Each structure stands twice: as structure tokens, then as C-alpha cells.
Amino acid sequence: MATAYYLTRNHGIRSVAVLEKGWIGGGNTGRNTAIVRSNYLTIPSIRFYDFSLCLYEGLSRELGFNIMLSQRGVVTLAFSRHQLRLMNRRVNALRHLKVDSEILTVPQIKRLLPLLSERSAAGRQIFGGFIQRRGGVIRHDAVAWGYARAADAQGVDIIQECEVTGFRKVNGAVTGVETPRGVISTTRVGLAVAGSSSILAAKLGIDLPITSMALQAMVSEPVKPVLDVVLDGALYVSQSDRGELVMGGGTDVYISYAQRSGIQRVEDNMAALIDLFPAFGRLRFMRQWAGLVDLTPDASPIIDASPIGGVCLSCGWGTYGFKAIPAGGVTFAHLLATGTSHPLARPFTLDRFRTGALIDEGGSSGMDDREPLL
Amino acid sequence: MRIPCPYCGVRDVLEFTWGGQADIARPADPAACSAEEWGAYLFIRQNPKGVHHERWCHTYGCGQWFSVWRDTLTHVIEEVDAIHTQSTRFAQSR
Numbered sequence: 001m002a003t004a005y006y007l008t009r010n011h012g013i014r015s016v017a018v019l020e021k022g023w024i025g026g027g028n029t030g031r032n033t034a035i036v037r038s039n040y041l042t043i044p045s046i047r048f049y050d051f052s053l054c055l056y057e058g059l060s061r062e063l064g065f066n067i068m069l070s071q072r073g074v075v076t077l078a079f080s081r082h083q084l085r086l087m088n089r090r091v092n093a094l095r096h097l098k099v100d101s102e103i104l105t106v107p108q109i110k111r112l113l114p115l116l117s118e119r120s121a122a123g124r125q126i127f128g129g130f131i132q133r134r135g136g137v138i139r140h141d142a143v144a145w146g147y148a149r150a151a152d153a154q155g156v157d158i159i160q161e162c163e164v165t166g167f168r169k170v171n172g173a174v175t176g177v178e179t180p181r182g183v184i185s186t187t188r189v190g191l192a193v194a195g196s197s198s199i200l201a202a203k204l205g206i207d208l209p210i211t212s213m214a215l216q217a218m219v220s221e222p223v224k225p226v227l228d229v230v231l232d233g234a235l236y237v238s239q240s241d242r243g244e245l246v247m248g249g250g251t252d253v254y255i256s257y258a259q260r261s262g263i264q265r266v267e268d269n270m271a272a273l274i275d276l277f278p279a280f281g282r283l284r285f286m287r288q289w290a291g292l293v294d295l296t297p298d299a300s301p302i303i304d305a306s307p308i309g310g311v312c313l314s315c316g317w318g319t320y321g322f323k324a325i326p327a328g329g330v331t332f333a334h335l336l337a338t339g340t341s342h343p344l345a346r347p348f349t350l351d352r353f354r355t356g357a358l359i360d361e362g363g364s365s366g367m368d369d370r371e372p373l374l
Numbered sequence: 375m376r377i378p379c380p381y382c383g384v385r386d387v388l389e390f391t392w393g394g395q396a397d398i399a400r401p402a403d404p405a406a407c408s409a410e411e412w413g414a415y416l417f418i419r420q421n422p423k424g425v426h427h428e429r430w431c432h433t434y435g436c437g438q439w440f441s442v443w444r445d446t447l448t449h450v451i452e453e454v455d456a457i458h459t460q461s462t463r464f465a466q467s468r
Contacts, residue, residue: 198421209417211394212446254392257423257447262375264388297417354413 001029001147001158002329003190003314003336008154010330011337016156017184019177021163025144028194031291032322033217033248035230035238037074037135039101040364041090044347045300049320050099051344052327053134059326065146067138068241074135075104075112077126077233084128086363091130104129112229120275129233137230137238137246143325167204173309174204187310190336192328195257195292197315204308209353210294210316213251216261218269218288220245220280234272245283247273251293251319261290293318298352300359303331303345312336313350320361375449379432380440380456393429395419396441423447429457 001024007013020026036056038049060067078084087103094101106118109129119125152158159181168176168183176185191200195212222243230238237247249269252262266288274281296302296316301324306313314332317324331345341349352358375387401407401415420426426446431439443453 196423199423207414207418208421209419211419211421212423254444255421255426255428255446256449258449262387353417354409356409356413 001144001151002325003192003332004156004158005147005151005154006329006333007337008151008156010333013337014155016151018151018156018158019162019164019179019184020158020160023160024148024158025141028291028293028317028321029144029325030141031217031289032140033236033238033246034137034140034240034322035074035135035232035236036069036138036323037132037230037232038099038323039074039076039090039094039130039132039135040361041093042359042361043093043097044344044359045361045364046094046097046099048327048331048344048348049323050097051330052324055326055330056138056323057134059143059146063146063150065142065149067142067146069136069138070241071134071136072229072238073112073131073133074230074232075109075129075131077109077129077231079124079126079233081127087128087130090364094132099132100134101130101132104131113227113231115226115277115279116231117276117278122275124234124275131229135230137240138322140322143322147325147329164200164203167308167311169204169308171309172307174311188336189311190314190332191306191311192314192332194315194317194321195294197294197313201306201313201315204306204311206306206308206311206313208302208313208315208350209296211255212257212292212294213254214256214258214261214290215248215251215293215319216265216269216288216290217246217248218266218285219247220283220285223283226279231276234276235269237273244286245273245280251295252290257292259290259292261288293321295319296353298358299361299364301328301348302350303328303335303348304341304350305335305339306350375451377430377442377451378454379435379438380454381436381438382432385432385435389432389434391431391433393431393439396427396429425452 004016004018007016038053040046040049078087091101091103162179166178174189176183198210201208227239235249240246295318302316303314312335331342334342376384377390378384425443430442441455444451
């Protein structure tokens with residue numbers, strides 16, 4: 001949706017159609033835990049995600065739609081000296097690129113999170129942490145709706161309940177997209193389909209370094225304000241405007257196309273939550289769901305042309321797609337419109353899995369406890 | 375999800391570790407490999423919506439690795455096989 005918006009706004013291209021199998025906002029945009037931050041480790045990632053956060057900061061005004069950005073700060077915890085040392089490295093990398101982040105001492109963390117228990121009976125101890133104060137949460141559905149409304153106003157065709165069933169190709173270049181409602185002739189196709197990337201790419205004969213897994217989230221009953229910041233570490237949790245605690249953890253540890261998740265992660269997330277906040281042990285949970293994430297081996301996306309002429313890929317957004325929506329939209333629109341990569345997207349090639357120029361963000365993607373994919 | 379370990383019988387998935395796609399052959403002569411071949415060996419994986427042939431390890435049981443044919447949409451396990459015995463399905467896939 002963001003790509004379609006920026007295709008018209010930045011490049012003046014009016015003949016844009018968005019094909020959606022379900023409905024706008026029914027996929028991962030409406031299924032994530034709504035957290036935005038740009039506290040990554042590598043230079044390409046920090047530049048990319050901070051560009052995204054900057055765009056989010058002005059997005060309500062730009063779209064004329066309140067996305068309810070709340071920059072309440074994202075606190076990441078260290079549970080060992082080694083984690084704290086790596087965090088120092090991450091904070092230094094961020095500050096080097098003039099992105100806000102600060103190391104926090106345990107007393108500072110206790111002031112921000114009064115309910116947090118510093119040590120647990122299980123032996124877990126907090127050694128410190130860091131905060132990105134510009135990080136926070138956004139009303140995630142509003143992002144999908146805001147982009148859709150603005151794109152629609154600029155003349156983009158949004159076609160819902162229209163699945164892409166195949167592609168037409170002549171001499172290795174795309175000439176059309178097949179759907180149950182007819183064929184659309186086109187010489188330019190952008191694939192931005194998250195968990196289903198491998199399936200659509202397979203229809204084009206492209207093999208991708210992607211594994212699809214279920215990532216789940218859950219919501220507690222509403223309570224009075226108890227959590228002022230977004231907490232990231234062991235699990236990620238924030239309190240919504242309605243008072244519910246919204247949380248998630250790692251992905252399921254096996255390939256899954258089921259938009260529901262295994263009981264294992266529910267248990268892991270609950271154990272981590274109660275370990276960090278014993279007081280939350282009395283909360284009841286209302287809802288639990290999952291989305292399909294497309295994971296790359298290095299936890300960074302792919303924004304690149306494909307081996308098929310006219311087809312561009314925006315995939316591998318894994319567990320960090322929501323915070324990247326504006327930057328992903330701008331850079332993918334640039335690639336589709338001009339045929340060349342946006343400077344910010346240049347490192348995120350498909351070719352890096354051949355050359356070895358990986359952008360390893362496994363530790364910053366909020367899922368550093370995952371099983372190795374290889 | 376419950377997985378029938380070929381050695382211990384049906385157990386809960388909590389006892390198991392996923393090992394990814396089965397039957398990935400390391401190139402016989404890595405030094406002679408092109409970057410494409412080596413990259414594909416390291417990174418390109420099957421990611422089907424449907425039956426996937428994969429490895430699991432019964433980490434908190436017998437500790438053995440074995441092969442599983444699992445549907446990635448329904449999580450139905452169609453067949454399980456110890457690695458060194460050859461199921462009909464394994465023979466067919468050759």
C-alpha cells in the first residue's frame with residue numbers, strides 16, 4: 001500500500017493497481033505488535049530504519065490521517081554482561097550515525113519500569129539496558145488505512161479479494177498477471193507479499209533464501225496505566241491506549257503457513273512476562289493470533305530487481321516489516337519507477353546471498369533467541 | 375503438534391528441535407564450486423505451502439535425528455522415517 005502511495009506521490013505514476021488476496025490491513029500490518037524503532041546495529045540498517053522512523057514522525061500530517069504515533073521510548077534489557085557489552089556496541093553504532101540511544105543503568109531502568117523485578121527465582125538478572133526515546137508504538141491499522149485512503153485519492157486501484165494465481169512471461173520478461181477475475185497486462189510487477197513470497201516467486205521460477213514461519217502476538221485484559229515504555233528483551237510488551245498489554249516473542253521454530261501459532265511460544269512468552277513482572281501473573285488474556293513472516297538468513301530484507309524482467313522483489317521483511325513500511329514503500333517505489341535501487345536500499349540485494357555481503361541483524365530483530373535457520 | 379519419534383513413539387513437539395530442510399547435499403568439491411552453487415547450498419531453501427521433507431531431533435528424548443514429511447499449512451505429519459532406513463516415499467523422491 002505504501003509503495004503504491006509513493007509511486008503516485010514521488011514518481012507521478014498513476015496507473016497503479018494493488019492486488020490483495022484478502023482485504024487491506026488483514027495481513028501482517030494488522031497483526032504485528034505495533035512497535036516502531038530504528039535501533040539496529042549495522043550502518044545500512046540504521047540508516048534505512050531511521051529514515052522509516054523519520055517518515056513515520058511526519059506521516060499523520062502527510063496522510064491527513066492520525067496514525068497515533070506515541071514515542072514513549074523502547075527499552076531493551078541485557079540479561080548478562082556479554083549482552084550489555086554488545087548493547088554498548090549497538091548504542092555506539094547508533095550514536096555514530098546521530099540516531100538517539102542511551103545506555104541505561106539498573107536504577108534508571110527501575111525508575112522507568114517500577115513493576116519490573118530485577119532478579120528472579122529462576123536466576124535471571126538484569127545487568128542494564130538501553131533506550132531509544134524516539135521509539136514507540138503506532139495504531140497499526142491506521143497505517144494501512146491512511147496509506148490506502150491517500151493512495152486511493154491519488155488514483156491507485158485497490159483491488160481486494162483478488163488473488164494472483166500466475167504470471168505471463170515472454171522471453172524471460174513479465175507481460176501480465178493472472179487472477180481469477182481476469183488478466184492484467186503489465187510490464188512492471190512488484191511482489192510485496194510477506195509470508196507468501198516464496199509461493200509467488202515460485203510461480204515465476206525464482207528461488208528465494210526465505211523461510212516462512214508464524215510469529216504470534218497476544219493481548220491481555222485492559223488495566224490502568226502500568227507500563228509507560230515499550231519493553232524489548234526476552235519478549236516485547238507495551239500497553240495500548242485501551243489499557244491492554246500487547247506482547248509477542250520469537251517465531252515458531254518450524255516452517256508454518258498456518259496463521260496460528262504453536263503452544264510452545266505462548267508458554268515461553270507467558271513465562272518471560274511473569275518472570276519480568278510477577279504482578280502481571282494475575283492478568284487474564286483475551287486474544288492471541290499469528291502472522292506469517294518471511295525470514296531471510298541474515299534478518300534483513302530484500303529490495304531488489306529479480307532475474308525475471310520487469311519483476312521487482314520486496315520480501316524477507318521477517319519480524320521487522322511494520323517499522324519499515326514508509327522506508328520500504330519509498331525505496332520499492334523508487335526501484336519500480338526508475339529501475340535502479342534507492343541509495344538506502346542498495347545494500348539489500350538478492351545477490352548478497354551469492355557474494356556473502358550479508359547484513360546480519362539477527363540480534364536486533366527482536367528474535368535473537370531463534371533457532372539457527374542453517 | 376505431536377510428533378511420532380521413530381524410536382520413542384508419539385511425543386509433544388516441545389521435546390523436539392526443528393532442523394530445517396532434509397537431504398541437503400554439501401557440494402562434493404567446495405573449492406570448485408561457483409559462488410551461485412555455494413550460495414544456493416548455504417541459503418536457498420524449499421519453503422512450500424504443503425508437504426515439506428524436514429529433519430527433527432528428539433532433543434529432550436532419545437536425542438536422535440530423523441526425517442519427517444509434514445504439511446506446513448495443517449501441521450499433519452504424513453510420514454516419519456529414521457534417516458538410515460529407506461521409506462517408500464524416500465525411494466520415490468530419488
